[in-house]
Amino acid sequence: MQTKYNLIKQEIKSKILDGTYEPHQKIHxxxxxxRQFSVSRHTVRLAVGELVNEGWLYRAQGAGxxxxxxxxxxxNKELRARKNIAIVTTYISDxxxxxxxxxxxSYLSEHGYQVTLFNTNNNHDKEREYLENIISxxxxxxxxxxxxxxxxxxxxNYYLNLERLNLPYVMINAYYExxxxxxxxxxxxxxxxxxxEYLIKRGHRNILGFFKTDDMQxxxxxxxxxxxxxxxxxxxxxxxxxxxxxGEKCEKPARELREKLSNKEExxxxxxxxxxxxxxxxxxxxxxxxxxxxxxxxxxxxxxxFLAELSEVKLTSVNHPKADMGRTASKLILSLIKxxxxxxxxxxxxxSVIYTPELVERKSTKDLTSxxxxxxxxx
Amino acid sequence: MQTKYNLIKQEIKSKILDGTYEPHQKIHxxxxxxRQFSVSRHTVRLAVGELVNEGWLYRAQGAGxxxxxxxxxxxNKELRARKNIAIVTTYISDxxxxxxxxxxxSYLSEHGYQVTLFNTNNNHDKEREYLENIISxxxxxxxxxxxxxxxxxxxxNYYLNLERLNLPYVMINAYYExxxxxxxxxxxxxxxxxxxEYLIKRGHRNILGFFKTDDMQxxxxxxxxxxxxxxxxxxxxxxxxxxxxxGEKCEKPARELREKLSNKEExxxxxxxxxxxxxxxxxxxxxxxxxxxxxxxxxxxxxxxFLAELSEVKLTSVNHPKADMGRTASKLILSLIKxxxxxxxxxxxxxSVIYTPELVERKSTKDLTSxxxxxxxxx
DNA sequence: TCCGATTTGTTCGTATGTATG
DNA sequence: GCATACATACGAACAAATCGG
Numbered sequence: 001m002q003t004k005y006n007l008i009k010q011e012i013k014s015k016i017l018d019g020t021y022e023p024h025q026k027i028h029x030x031x032x033x034x035r036q037f038s039v040s041r042h043t044v045r046l047a048v049g050e051l052v053n054e055g056w057l058y059r060a061q062g063a064g065x066x067x068x069x070x071x072x073x074x075x076n077k078e079l080r081a082r083k084n085i086a087i088v089t090t091y092i093s094d095x096x097x098x099x100x101x102x103x104x105x106s107y108l109s110e111h112g113y114q115v116t117l118f119n120t121n122n123n124h125d126k127e128r129e130y131l132e133n134i135i136s137x138x139x140x141x142x143x144x145x146x147x148x149x150x151x152x153x154x155x156x157n158y159y160l161n162l163e164r165l166n167l168p169y170v171m172i173n174a175y176y177e178x179x180x181x182x183x184x185x186x187x188x189x190x191x192x193x194x195x196x197e198y199l200i201k202r203g204h205r206n207i208l209g210f211f212k213t214d215d216m217q218x219x220x221x222x223x224x225x226x227x228x229x230x231x232x233x234x235x236x237x238x239x240x241x242x243x244x245x246x247g248e249k250c251e252k253p254a255r256e257l258r259e260k261l262s263n264k265e266e267x268x269x270x271x272x273x274x275x276x277x278x279x280x281x282x283x284x285x286x287x288x289x290x291x292x293x294x295x296x297x298x299x300x301x302x303x304x305x306f307l308a309e310l311s312e313v314k315l316t317s318v319n320h321p322k323a324d325m326g327r328t329a330s331k332l333i334l335s336l337i338k339x340x341x342x343x344x345x346x347x348x349x350x351x352s353v354i355y356t357p358e359l360v361e362r363k364s365t366k367d368l369t370s371x372x373x374x375x376x377x378x379x
Numbered sequence: 380m381q382t383k384y385n386l387i388k389q390e391i392k393s394k395i396l397d398g399t400y401e402p403h404q405k406i407h408x409x410x411x412x413x414r415q416f417s418v419s420r421h422t423v424r425l426a427v428g429e430l431v432n433e434g435w436l437y438r439a440q441g442a443g444x445x446x447x448x449x450x451x452x453x454x455n456k457e458l459r460a461r462k463n464i465a466i467v468t469t470y471i472s473d474x475x476x477x478x479x480x481x482x483x484x485s486y487l488s489e490h491g492y493q494v495t496l497f498n499t500n501n502n503h504d505k506e507r508e509y510l511e512n513i514i515s516x517x518x519x520x521x522x523x524x525x526x527x528x529x530x531x532x533x534x535x536n537y538y539l540n541l542e543r544l545n546l547p548y549v550m551i552n553a554y555y556e557x558x559x560x561x562x563x564x565x566x567x568x569x570x571x572x573x574x575x576e577y578l579i580k581r582g583h584r585n586i587l588g589f590f591k592t593d594d595m596q597x598x599x600x601x602x603x604x605x606x607x608x609x610x611x612x613x614x615x616x617x618x619x620x621x622x623x624x625x626g627e628k629c630e631k632p633a634r635e636l637r638e639k640l641s642n643k644e645e646x647x648x649x650x651x652x653x654x655x656x657x658x659x660x661x662x663x664x665x666x667x668x669x670x671x672x673x674x675x676x677x678x679x680x681x682x683x684x685f686l687a688e689l690s691e692v693k694l695t696s697v698n699h700p701k702a703d704m705g706r707t708a709s710k711l712i713l714s715l716i717k718x719x720x721x722x723x724x725x726x727x728x729x730x731s732v733i734y735t736p737e738l739v740e741r742k743s744t745k746d747l748t749s750x751x752x753x754x755x756x757x758x
Numbered sequence: 759t760c761c762g763a764t765t766t767g768t769t770c771g772t773a774t775g776t777a778t779g
Numbered sequence: 780g781c782a783t784a785c786a787t788a789c790g791a792a793c794a795a796a797t798c799g800g
Binding site: 003004005039040041042043046060061062063064 | 767768769770771776777778779
Binding site for chain 1: 783784785786
């Protein structure tokens with residue numbers, strides 16, 4: 001069965017096999033081969049098409065047809081399963097995480113990818129297990145929220161291996177500093193600075209700060225809180241700062257707040273919270289103590305979650321991009337995958353995204369400098 | 380990329396996946412498809428050619444084109460060696476869905492399975508696309524919340540094909556009646572009966588009902604509402620019932636409520652809501668109209684979601700198992716998988732679970748029979 | 759076994775659309 | 780903006796294999 005297109009096919013394949021065509025080298029254009037072999041364009045396309053299907057060539061519209069790089073294990077084995085992205089987060093169903101996941105899921109599914117979820121519960125062992133899964137299966141990429149990002153990570157080797165295996169990943173919300181990965185994060189230090197500055201400008205001097213310090217977000221937010229104090233020359237009372245870990249979040253902050261409220265000596269006028277979730281917990285304490293918000297005490301949250309609007313006290317908070325963060329991380333992952341597929345011709349640089357946060361004013365703070373509660377016109 | 384050949388390709392692939400074409404069955408000839416789709420032979424050949432390349436079809440010169448048999452197509456069995464469950468829901472990040480998904484995810488991951496999410500947005504086309512994915516990859520099982528379960532489903536063939544392919548699935552929240560699938564649902568009729576009975580027993584006679592009627596839950600809840608009225612001999616005013624579809628949920632119920640409140644003739648004393656989410660929307664209307672809850676009007680929600688506790692009016696609602704439903708559905712799926720692996724020696728029968736709902740009393744209803752607001756001691 | 763209708767396989771020609779450099 | 784190169788789509792013709800009568 002020596003058909004014309006088969007002849008052309010063999011001709012091209014020979015040139016690949018004998019090294020005439022090197023990986024990523026452009027081969028003759030269709031019109032040129034028409035002349036060379038004196039056949040119609042259709043016949044050339046048939047020959048080239050089959051070689052593309054068999055993985056010997058790849059085509060790029062407008063650019064040309066190129067010799068594929070078969071050095072890697074691109075054998076027939078991988079029939080390109082289905083395009084699959086892993087999302088690893090500390091939680092999946094609480095707080096802002098559903099929004100982040102929805103943002104990612106919608107963007108990825110629009111682009112023909114499907115999403116598999118992994119939930120570490122902020123546990124290093126789980127994180128390791130899932131990283132092993134991701135490496136051993138053929139995921140095309142991963143969006144990862146690091147576990148306990150403030151601590152040194154025992155799984156750092158797995159992340160390094162991801163890089164060695166050329167498996168693209170993007171970190172969200174935080175990152176392990178040693179890795180310097182592509183990431184999508186909020187400028188948490190700036191966010192807490194805004195929280196603090198806002199209160200200081202409204203005359204607050206005794207501001208309690210509650211920070212979860214086992215993740216990077218919490219330590220940066222504490223840093224922002226301190227920085228604002230320094231820059232506005234407001235002395236910092238160490239007793240005003242409470243730090244806690246994930247495991248302690250249900251008890252310790254509430255307990256500490258109760259204590260600090262009973263020691264009436266230097267009564268705080270405001271509270272800065274690690275996030276809205278904590279703010280809710282502290283509001284429960286304040287309700288129990290019959291303290292009115294914002295008349296008796298001001299409180300500011302972080303993340304601008306649905307909690308900020310649903311509580312009886314509409315909470316002033318710092319904006320978190322949520323669904324947009326998921327979408328952005330997804331975009332970056334797809335860019336990284338594209339860059340990987342194009343080989344070293346990486347013209348497009350993929351850059352981390354750092355969101356600059358903004359304060360969302362609601363009704364949970366009092367202006368101590370003016371007479372009334374005219375909050376809007378002060379800034 | 381809506382090219383003609385791609386459309387034809389998808390059309391054919393759908394017929395393979397929904398079972399219209401069985402393995403080794405002859406599909407339409409090229410000339411027939413030319414007529415069917417009104418395209419040239421070239422276009423048909425392009426579509427068929429790609430499907431042949433992907434292993435869905437095979438061609439035999441002179442004989443025809445046939446559906447391939449993929450049953451023992453162990454192409455990438457090793458890659459997909461990992462145990463994988465698909466979860467298809469109408470939404471993933473809103474309302475009670477994160478809880479359901481968390482329940483399922485935690486149980487499945489404990490048992491070594493991983494979870495891939497699909498979100499239909501209550502759209503039949505999306506549902507079809509995802510069912511195609513699930514069939515064409517080798518998922519071990521699927522947990523599915525049906526899309527628009529009150530309507531006849533255009534994808535019913537896909538579900539039948541799941542059964543023929545022996546791919547276990549469990550439906551949650553609702554089900555297509557024709558299929559009689561293994562399912563985990565709430566007794567919605569009973570739930571709405573409880574809502575209504577509760578109000579009737581407290582002296583309410585004019586009870587507005589708002590029901591989303593494009594899913595089974597809504598139609599059953601309306602049925603329970605009617606049943607309670609009949610059993611307690613309370614006449615039903617047809618004007619008191621509002622039905623709406625998913626697309627209308629943001630506008631129509633609020634508009635209808637406004638209308639019904641302005642017609643003061645036979646003022647309603649209570650509202651029964653399809654779910655808590657709707658109750659929130661209606662509470663906005665009531666707040667705007669300066670109507671106090673529960674003094675002026677009682678309101679009851681459904682699902683006992685976080686919304687019921689976070690609003691300023693603590694909402695009496697009907698309990699939905701949420702995370703427990705996810706866990707239970709996961710258990711059933713793993714049982715089905717186990718039964719499948721054991722072959723016909725199916726000693727263990729897998730049975731559907733129907734949750735009997737309970738009313739969760741909070742502060743959104745008034746007792747018209749007694750003098751005060753002594754709600755607790757009446758029942 | 760051969761015939762003829764049907765069906766897929768190969769090849770030509772032509773035109774327009776779209777991405778790249 | 781322009782030429783180049785691949786992508787999609789129409790039409791036509793003949794070859795080769797299959798299958799029922």
